[in-house]
Amino acid sequence: MKRSVVLRLSAVLGVAGVAGAIAFGVPQLQANADAVLAADGFAGQNGGTTGGSGGTTVKATTGTQIHQALCGRAASDTPIIIEVEGTINHGNTTKVSGDSCNTAADRIELKEISNVTIIGVGAGATFDQLGIHLRDSSNIIVRNVTVQNVKKSGSPLSNGGDAISMESTVRNVWVDHATLIASGGESAGYDGLFDMKDDTEFVTLSYSILRNSGRGGLIGSSETDTGNTAITFHHNRYENLDSRVPLLRGGVAHMYNNHYLKLNESGINSRAGAKARVDSNYFEDSKDVLGTFYTDAAGFWQVSNNIFDNVTWSAKGTENNPAGPNVTSNTSVSIPYAFTPDGASCVPAIVAATAGAGTGLKVSDGKCSATAAPVPSATATATASPSASASATTTASPTATSSATASASATASPAAPSGVNLSLGAGADGSSKASGTSYGNVKDGKPATFWAPNGATGDVSIKWPAATKVSRVVIVEASGSTLGAYQVINGATGAVLASGTGGGTISFPAVSTTKLTLKITNSTGTPRIAELQTFAS
Incomplete structure (x- = not known):
């Protein structure tokens, strides 16, 4: 349901902020669905550094409007993107x-x-x-x-x-x-x-x-x-x-x-x-x-x-x-x-x-x-919200040693979940790689690059220099991929956190680890993993 400009402004700026925004001519705020x-x-x-991702978007043509946008937030840490x-x-x-x-x-x-x-x-x-x-x-x-x-x-x-x-x-x-x-x-x-x-x-x-x-x-x-x-x-x-x-x-x-x-x-x-x-x-x-x-x-x-x-x-x-x-x-x-x-x-x-x-x-x-460069998508109206283009169902066990099942479309890539993708800036390794592919391709933020094992099965891992909390993984497949069954493994302990088939999102009870491994156990052809995104929540 669409809202008026004043309602959209008041949700972010408060009553005083609305008055200031109108006085200074700040264009309407929009929810950011990037x-x-x-x-x-x-x-x-x-x-990581993500700036105002997940917040509202303001357009500004003066320095006063930039300051107005900052001052009109609900709190000093409320995410905001200011387009100047x-x-x-x-x-x-x-x-x-x-x-x-x-x-x-x-x-x-x-x-x-x-x-x-x-x-x-x-x-x-x-x-x-x-x-x-x-x-x-x-x-x-x-x-x-x-x-x-x-x-x-x-x-x-x-x-x-x-x-x-x-x-x-x-x-x-x-x-x-x-x-x-x-x-x-x-x-x-x-x-x-x-x-x-x-x-x-x-x-x-x-x-x-x-x-x-x-x-x-x-x-x-x-x-x-x-x-x-x-x-x-x-x-x-x-x-x-x-x-x-x-x-x-x-x-x-x-x-x-x-x-x-x-x-x-x-x-x-x-x-x-x-x-x-x-x-x-x-x-x-x-x-x-x-x-x-x-x-x-x-x-x-x-x-x-x-x-x-x-x-x-x-x-x-x-x-x-x-x-x-x-x-x-x-x-x-x-x-x-x-x-x-x-x-x-x-x-x-x-x-x-x-x-x-x-x-x-x-x-x-x-x-x-x-x-x-990867850039945010166009902003949406205040009532819009990002939705996954691949569906997934996950049943995670309460213990880190038992498995979960997940199913997702093998060809559709889900929209990025909110939060920081912990794979960006991390390290990567694996068990094998096909010619022309690299382990690092799964965490470079570029969906056009990918890793493939030297065969139908293999492992690829995200590594951190210090223990990092993880509870969700998004598997993004490249074109032509045939990802079959897999396990998500705590690489530091060997415990199986979840299992499933096809790309998509899989969640499990949060663990703190220095390594998370995607272990592909079965595929009809060659799986191609464009991104292995990891999130804390």
């Missing part, structure tokens, strides 16, 4: 007050909140001379936006001069397909493009452009601010920057498949005990692209498969320790998630085809080709 879109890299760890179009600047951004927000007039303030997605739509979203600031917040996604010419001195001022900044207990942030640009260095009034400090963890910056600034960004504001860690940078283009790509103080960061072009003074600056994992990047026409610079507090790095194209190196000194010209690892850095990098030689081309706002959210397929 599939969960989750981050990769370190942002996929610590429970047009230019956001000081002239249309004011402070908005409410119980579920803590905003400011001179920046887009995401403070003491969680479960928010800000995404550029339509003709695009540009934050002009106005930065985005995260403080004491978690589970935030920012996608498809341009942030430009944010100053820390001169006029106008915004966000301390940072395009995007995070500080003071920030967790699980994904910035994707963003363009962050300045028009000069510190002397011209600009600071960093992407800064993290004062206890920021589990962040991924992907498919973005950082350009024309004195400072790319830092992780840690001083030699004593070393509690910031677990940051991933991949498929980004860093161009015409003087330094800090990033400056890393303490903690662990992973850089892979980035294109670094015209780094004028220094590049990845690992210091104060930091550890940088540097895989399959392309460094071009640059100076001192990796090392410890401007300090005697040593940092460390592990390198593999990088290309150094016309890179120059300075001499070593007391406060200058470049990694080159003979670049070798001086530490070992463990990464808790699976990743498949493109070959370094194709990085300039694949990054040029995918990085930045307004590129259609294209991503790499891991084989040096651009492909469409």
Whole structure:
């Protein structure tokens, strides 16, 4: 049953919020029926980063409307997706007050909140001379936006001069397909493009452009601010920057498949005990692209498969320790998630085809080709709800050692359940794999890829570095699959949790485990598993 605009607004904003939304001209809210879109890299760890998935959707064309949407939520953690179009600047951004927000007039303030997605739509979203600031917040996604010419001195001022900044207990942030640009260095009034400090963890910056600034960004504001860690940078283009790509103080960061072009003074600056994992990047026409610079507090790095194209190196000194010209690892850095990098030689081309706002959210397929990213489906009306396209019946026993039976359509793929797909960012292995398939294909979020055993039966498993609660599995089959009977097994104990036939959803009493196995015991042909999704509830 359809509801009026006011009823839809009041359900989310409350009476005061309705008045504010009407006053500021916020378009009607809609229930979001999209599939969960989750981050990769370190942002996929610590429970994952899904932003406002599962929440309502608001459209905004001013900074005030963005703040109004945040302040009108029922609570500071009520999920919301804010679709932004047009230019956001000081002239249309004011402070908005409410119980579920803590905003400011001179920046887009995401403070003491969680479960928010800000995404550029339509003709695009540009934050002009106005930065985005995260403080004491978690589970935030920012996608498809341009942030430009944010100053820390001169006029106008915004966000301390940072395009995007995070500080003071920030967790699980994904910035994707963003363009962050300045028009000069510190002397011209600009600071960093992407800064993290004062206890920021589990962040991924992907498919973005950082350009024309004195400072790319830092992780840690001083030699004593070393509690910031677990940051991933991949498929980004860093161009015409003087330094800090990033400056890393303490903690662990992973850089892979980035294109670094015209780094004028220094590049990845690992210091104060930091550890940088540097895989399959392309460094071009640059100076001192990796090392410890401007300090005697040593940092460390592990390198593999990088290309150094016309890179120059300075001499070593007391406060200058470049990694080159003979670049070798001086530490070992463990990464808790699976990743498949493109070959370094194709990085300039694949990054040029995918990085930045307004590129259609294209991503790499891991084989040096651009492909469409998984994106949320169109929003539905407030009374709509996602429904499974495959039916399943499950009878689960109260004990972890007995089995359950399940039946589902072998050809239809169910809609994604609510919650975080725990397989994204996890590891995978198995008993065998057919030629051209991979275990990792079942947890890459790409239904076009799949795993098949070398025969009619076999095992594939999802693995986590720490015990993880699981109570539901969604088996998504690829075209032509002939999945027969299977068991879902607690890989840590060997206990059979459930059994069934065909693809679909199967539930069982929750278990805490480091490994969950799909054991295919019978098929008439070759089963093809596109996704093995796992959920806590």
